[in-house]
Amino acid sequence: MKRRQFMGGAATAAAAGAVAASSFPAPAISQGLLKWRMQTTWPKNFPGLGTGANKLAEFIGAASGGKLTVEVFGGGEIVPAFETMDAVSNGTLEMGHGAPYYWVGKLPATQFLASMPFGLNAQEQNAWMQFGGGQELADKIYKNLGCKFFVSGNTGVQAGGWFNKEINSLEDYKGLKMRIPGLGGAVVKAAGGNVVNLPGGEIPPALQSGAIDATEWVGPYNDLAFGLYKSAKFYYYPGWHEPATLLDNFINLNAWEQLSDDLKAVVAAANGYVNTFVMSEFVAKNNGALNTLVSEHGVILKKFPDEVLNALGTLSGQVMGDMAAADALSREVMDSIVAFRKQAIAYAKVSEQAFYNARGLPFKWIE
């Protein structure tokens, strides 16, 4: 603990800021210069996820005019990736960047925030957060972890994962050693899979060594960056288990509460910007990466059969229902999302989904 106490803590950082400010003219001192540290669960500069966190830090520094600067560390640089929440909770770090289901060991309800199998897509999830009570529930959950919560990116519909055998029925999950976090992992476990969770950086060697048989990560853009095609040949879609996984920016609650109102607004606006920025990068880059995987690396793209998806849908309902029955906070989040999803599905049928269908009609548009 000695090293951590030496390296950080909100109080230490604030003190360091005050010392640094003493050589500035009076207005700079009165503004209070803060230097924070953020560790991500992602490898440093990892495409989309890590670079999204970099963008967040960059925007906070720029929009605050340097009043609050955030130094970014990759997973493992200060503490192991999955201990990022501990480090932020106890004040070793002021900020972290990851995904809610990584904190399931502390609070099961975080999984329901991250993404629900067959639940909301990214557009719907943002709407639930901002107008469906999501932000309030997330803040309630993260307060228990000693943190303030922000949505700070979204992957959209993920890929279904990498396998070395075909998935033709639910039976094919039996005994499968698969890396899959969150509620999707709970569903695969209920189907007989041997489920593990690993931070991103540990997935490629685990798949290569055979420590795991299968994995999901994010989507083509990120999966190509990890070279997962080297150790598995079948790439399945759609990502039923994570139709929209939100990234979390969590802030030590004491550090957050000490921010002035303008810096709080800067952090909120920067996260709002980065949320769409991260999603946009995936939308812009996934298709090219998928083409590279298929045409240059011989990956075999396959759709989960409807029979399998249907069985996974039923199983997802049972598994999540059981988990929510065992934990009141999970139940509260689940009930809120279930209600929001009902109206979202109804409206998608006359808007987004109807438009996808119309756009797919055989007319000649513009070449």
Added chain:
Amino acid sequence: MKRRQFMGGAATAAAAGAVAASSFPAPAISQGLLKWRMQTTWPKNFPGLGTGANKLAEFIGAASGGKLTVEVFGGGEIVPAFETMDAVSNGTLEMGHGAPYYWVGKLPATQFLASMPFGLNAQEQNAWMQFGGGQELADKIYKNLGCKFFVSGNTGVQAGGWFNKEINSLEDYKGLKMRIPGLGGAVVKAAGGNVVNLPGGEIPPALQSGAIDATEWVGPYNDLAFGLYKSAKFYYYPGWHEPATLLDNFINLNAWEQLSDDLKAVVAAANGYVNTFVMSEFVAKNNGALNTLVSEHGVILKKFPDEVLNALGTLSGQVMGDMAAADALSREVMDSIVAFRKQAIAYAKVSEQAFYNARGLPFKWIE
């Protein structure tokens, strides 16, 4: 012109800011307090659109710690709604909030920015803006209007519009007096319609008086607010003409360039936040509004027949191709969007669209 010159201009506003600041202590003066005025094309506080503009102003004021405050005026409060761009271009106002196709009379290319019939949905349009060259093209176009450009909201897939007769073939558009702006309007005109554009506030009386036979506006949430159901009974979907209409925040270029770097970042981040916020409000509210329209007001919800959508798709391609051939800047925007759309469609098939289909399978989820 005298009144406008008296009332505003970036230089005048800056001078006024300096005068106001003279009663503040030294640090306030050194920060430079700016007071800007923004007029929207929407009625003041109009749900989603006007309230989105309010949110933008609120965030800019909060995140800048009051260094830049923006006072919001509804369409017509300072100049007529569709003269908002003139007022911002000439410095009467520093900011405006509307939609790009309202400026078609000045530059045709603005229409291609707003939304292309059968083009991109909101998620794809954001990605094109941030990673497909859209922001750069938009800045190039708006520079010609003397403005800096930001995306500041999105309606998502709009509703198809309000009619008093059924649309069973392309022939049914012949002679129809319809309010429909942008490229969708050009397509309806090519189909024989008598097309007009009106700012939002003028639509309800025009439809009620019979000055127009049909109109589109936004979607259930906004259309209910205008009471359009009182004057038309058929409500069509999907909005093939505007699959994702972005809202523009345009800023007088001189005023923009005089901002410090931190205030520029504040404005960019606030727009990023508001972009998703506006979209989220529609996703959260449209379904409830649609239910009210159908069950309380007896509106008849109808899907455009595939035959009509297919014919409109072909016609859209021809009309937009002709328009782009006549204007180099339109051509440049169109070509960029067409290329982005091709890869977006390919990827949607294995992600968003495949997920909508999977979610629609008959499994029992959570009640």
